[in-house]
Amino acid sequence: MSSNPITEQITSRVEEQTGDDTRPVLTYLGPAGTYSHQAAFDRFAKTVHYRALNTISDVFHSVGPAVHLALLPQENSIFGIVTETYDLLRSSDVGESRWVRGAVTLPIQHCLVVRRGKTLRDIKKVLSHEQALGQCQRFLAANLPEAQQVSVASTAAAAEVVSKQPDAAADCAAICSKICLQLFADLELLHEGIQNEHQNFTRFYILANHPTTPLPNTRYDGRGEFNALIRLELQQKVDELNASQDSSHPTVTDLLAALCLPAIRIDRRPSAQHELFGSVYLVEVFDNEASNASRPSQRVGEEDVVTGPLPPWKERILDGIARVVARGGRADLLGTW
Structure with missing residues (x-):
């Protein structure tokens, strides 16, 4: 059987960990600061090690002995199912070496963040992924009509620019997920939930390497449902x-x-x-x-x-x-x- 390069890379990184930290590894669709990362963090907080991967396929194939858990986007309430995830669920591996162990639903809340101490009056440019910019047009038109809208590779990349680039600190804002405030230094939340559509949710499946893999940060609630x-x-x-x-x-x-x-x-x-x-x-x-x-x-x-x-x-x-x-x-x- 041929080896899987994604699994080998993850295994190598896990083996580099030292100390007594026994938290399981969870992979998700990166980069860090995406809404997949937000959904994973909301569900598992600090009970897992997070690993960002480049594609949904990479996330799926990472699950194995070294990676106990993964988060796969399943459906968006506006755009429908994530076909790549469903195509992977056709694989005979699912039900034999990988299993669905849960679901997470995340409300998509776009946030406007700036460098600490800045206000709306300071903003001359708004950076984000083009889809996020499009989804926040009503807020931008009402509150920042003169600001230039700049498309970048991802919402997380926008937050990173505002955080790390000196020339962006004075007059730039980013539209991104709230978790970016924890990932990048000196950022401040100005407004949360600035998207046009407030019924925008994404659901994720939790994939595991065993059919009874315990899920961290879970408490039995007594409901008779399954x-x-x-x-x-x-x-x-x-x-x-x-x-x-x-x-x-x-x-x-x-x-x-x-x-x-x-x-x-x-x-x-x-x-x-x-x-x-x-x-x-x-x-x-x-x-x-x-x-x-x-x-x-x-x-x-x-x-x-x-x-x-x-x-x-x-x-x-x-x-x-x-x-x-x-x-x-x-x-x-x-x-x-």
């Missing part, structure tokens, strides 16, 4: 289904009925096997029958780990998968949380 992500595929090709008069061949509706679990979202991607119009369905189910009242647990750090017999919710999920297979489809459990 989620799972299941990958469904028809064994029969679409053109064969269209040509067949045999009603025994299952359809997607048949597989969902066999699963018999409340589906809260269904997403489709083309088959990874390059079959003509073949499909992979990613089905997120929500088991509201699960009762945690009788589940014995032990505290491990800040995570409750279930012990004892297989809990009822897991039995229902596995029973549903078995029914899909019996009906003639394929179903893989990609993760639970």
Whole structure:
């Protein structure tokens, strides 16, 4: 089996760490200061080591023995699903060596930051990624109509320029995520939530190297609810289904009925096997029958780990998968949380 250069790089960096720090490593789509970084920090705070990577694929493939966790952008409430993430979820690695262990939702809050002590009256230029500039036009028109808008590579890059470049300190502002205030020195928040659209949210999946990897900074809240992500595929090709008069061949509706679990979202991607119009369905189910009242647990750090017999919710999920297979489809459990 060929080695993965991303995994090797991460392993090398982890091995360089010294001392007794045993916090797990979490990778995310960089650079530092992105909204992926903000979402990860909001969820895990200082309980993990953060590693920024260049692409979603790099983040996905980094998960292994040295990297316990990763954050993958899944969907934006305005722009829809992140197709690269869903294409990676088609991989047989998911459910075998990588698992979805949770979800994080981040409200996109654009912030206007300046060098410490500066005010709106001082600002002559506003730096940010072109999309962020476009998403804040109403605020800029009302409050900084004369300021020049300068597009840079990322929102984090804008914050770094204002923080580190002397010629930008006097009259420049950056539109960026709030976490940039912790990453770059001498920055001050002038306004938070300056975007035009206030119903802009991005959801992320937490990927892990084991199906029961404990998530740091997690506390059991006692709710009898549970989620799972299941990958469904028809064994029969679409053109064969269209040509067949045999009603025994299952359809997607048949597989969902066999699963018999409340589906809260269904997403489709083309088959990874390059079959003509073949499909992979990613089905997120929500088991509201699960009762945690009788589940014995032990505290491990800040995570409750279930012990004892297989809990009822897991039995229902596995029973549903078995029914899909019996009906003639394929179903893989990609993760639970």
